[in-house]
Amino acid sequence: MARLSVNINKIATLRNARGGNIPDVVLAAKRIESFGAQGITVHPRPDERHIRYDDVLQLKEVITTELNVEGNPVKSFMDLVTTVKPHQVTLVPDTVDQLTSDSGWDTVKHHEFLKEVIGELKRYGIRSSIFVDPVPEQIENALKTGADRIELYTESYASNYDENAEKAIARYKESADVAARSGLGINAGHDLSLNNIEYFAENIPQLDEVSIGHALIAESLYEGLSKVISQYLNKLK
Ligand code: PXP
Numbered sequence: 001m002a003r004l005s006v007n008i009n010k011i012a013t014l015r016n017a018r019g020g021n022i023p024d025v026v027l028a029a030k031r032i033e034s035f036g037a038q039g040i041t042v043h044p045r046p047d048e049r050h051i052r053y054d055d056v057l058q059l060k061e062v063i064t065t066e067l068n069v070e071g072n073p074v075k076s077f078m079d080l081v082t083t084v085k086p087h088q089v090t091l092v093p094d095t096v097d098q099l100t101s102d103s104g105w106d107t108v109k110h111h112e113f114l115k116e117v118i119g120e121l122k123r124y125g126i127r128s129s130i131f132v133d134p135v136p137e138q139i140e141n142a143l144k145t146g147a148d149r150i151e152l153y154t155e156s157y158a159s160n161y162d163e164n165a166e167k168a169i170a171r172y173k174e175s176a177d178v179a180a181r182s183g184l185g186i187n188a189g190h191d192l193s194l195n196n197i198e199y200f201a202e203n204i205p206q207l208d209e210v211s212i213g214h215a216l217i218a219e220s221l222y223e224g225l226s227k228v229i230s231q232y233l234n235k236l237k
Contacts, residue, residue, distance in 0.1 A: 005039030010049040010078025029215040039066035041211040104132035107141035114145040134175040149185035158191035
């Protein structure tokens with residue numbers, strides 16, 4: 001069974017909208033673990049507009065499952081992860097002001113850079129994963145960098161799923177076969193949701209882990225609202 005790592009960046013975004021510490025990301029992470037999720041993912045960006053570097057330090061102290069830290073390995077990011085030593089670092093080629101990740105690495109063009117970064121992570125005993133598009137050549141070259149895993153960028157799967165699920169998954173099946181044959185672990189993430197996750201997991205049996213944030217937090221709001229509203233109505237009686 002693939003493991004679920006919950007990306008809690010959106011909880012930090014909500015907190016940052018007001019100042020203060022509500023919602024508390026550390027408390028939320030503990031609850032998420034207590035409900036059965038097998039990991040917590042954070043994506044600190046250099047401008048700290050979602051998760052802050054200090055959150056990552058605090059989370060490392062309390063997380064009892066797996067901590068996955070995603071990001072572009074700029075100096076401040078590498079300083080953070082080599083201090084925190086999370087279980088896994090996922091390398092993502094996002095620029096500083098990017099709204100969200102929108103492509104995988106070009107593992108051919110950035111081969112030397114990725115190899116160097118992954119070597120550094122290995123020296124600290126950190127598992128590495130490279131965010132890639134579902135393109136066999138990119139995956140073969142990810143292996144040559146020394147990475148332990150790839151994370152398949154699932155945006156195109158998610159956006160085409162409703163129209164033609166079989167067609168949407170085809171490139172991912174092929175990519176997962178290439179990765180599994182070469183011994184790379186397989187993670188996946190971006191725009192996965194309750195609507196599309198089951199079909200993805202069924203068709204990619206080699207899947208090790210999914211990291212899900214945006215849809216999962218939105219779905220939690222929808223599901224949780226009925227409980228909270230009835231509690232308010234009770235108090236107002
Ligand atoms: N994987 C990576 C590399 C990401 O950048 C993100 C978004 O921060 C995710 C997974 C999770 O995507 P979503 O929030 O759409 O579930």
